[in-house]
Amino acid sequence: MLDKLYIQKFHEDKIEKYGSESAQSLAWFSEEDQLKRFEILAQIGDLNDCSVLDIGCGNGDLCYYLSQHFTNVSYHGIDMIPAFLDNAIEKTKDFPDTTFYLGDFMQGQLTVVDYVFVSGSLNYKNSDPDFIFKVIAHLYAHCNIALGFNLLSKTVNPDGILMAYSPKTITDFCITLSNTVVVKENYVEGDFTVMVYK
Template sequence: MLDQLYIQKFHEDKIKQYGSESPQSLAWFSEEDQLKRFEVLAQIGNLNTKSILDIGCGNGDLCYYLTQYLTNFSYHGIDRIATFLDNAIEKNKDFPTATFYLGDFMQGTLPVVDYVLVSGSLNYKNSDPDFIFKAITHLYAHCNIALGFNLLSKTVNPDGILIAYAPKTITDFCKTFSDNVRLKENYLEDDFTVMVYKE
């Protein structure tokens, strides 16, 4: 619970500083960085006609991004910050197959979908040192085709709320339950994306 309150306070402070609709309120440095992460995540497979779950959907920017490139898909977004979720609903009001949920992705029931995508939501420090591994396992159980997520390999402020991971540590863990794990690097400094497939 303290982890959740800490994250919520972090974003509330960012909202006051930058406004709720800015990428900075989501802890992104810029919109360009955010879009680059989306571009890499979208390479996970052919998302047309598929169902997608966006973990920590924020302002619904990934959903909006995908509507620019895909013609037929269903989208579910979940976030714990009500202000972001209100923005997400408004931003994607013209996309009828988008559904948004308020809540913690580690609690309650998540839909089982073709693809689970996570952009930034696993980058927070947690009091449980095994949280990242539990989260990956939990989310992988809710995809039929693949799980894709990005993480930081380095942080600007090691004492801050964000945490960095070694790509090899993460990919080695994913290989304990999948024979098809892909790592993408060198698209942004200090960032990497992992894609974990069911087949």
């Protein structure tokens, strides 16, 4: 519970400073970095006519990105920050087959979809040292085709709320779940993307 409250406070402070619609309120350095991460995630496969679950969907930016590059995407987004969800719903109000949920993705029942995406939402420190592995396994169980997520490999402030991970440590764990794991690096400094296929 405390972990969740720290994350909420972290974003509330950024919303107050930058406004809820900014990339900075989501803890991105810039919209360009955010878009690059989306571009890498979207390389996971052919997303046309597929269902997608966006974990920590924020302002619905990934939903908007996918709508510009693919057709007939059934999109589901979940976030625990109401201000972000309000923005997401407004931004995508004319999009077909788009649903948003307010809540904690580790609690309750998630929709099983073709692809599960997580962009930036797993970068927070947690009191449980095995939390990242539990999350990856949990989300992998809810995809039919693949799970794609990005993580930080280094942080500007090691004492802050954000957590850096070793790509090898994460990849080694993912290999215990799947025979097909793809890792992409060198697209944004200090960031890597992992794709775990069924």
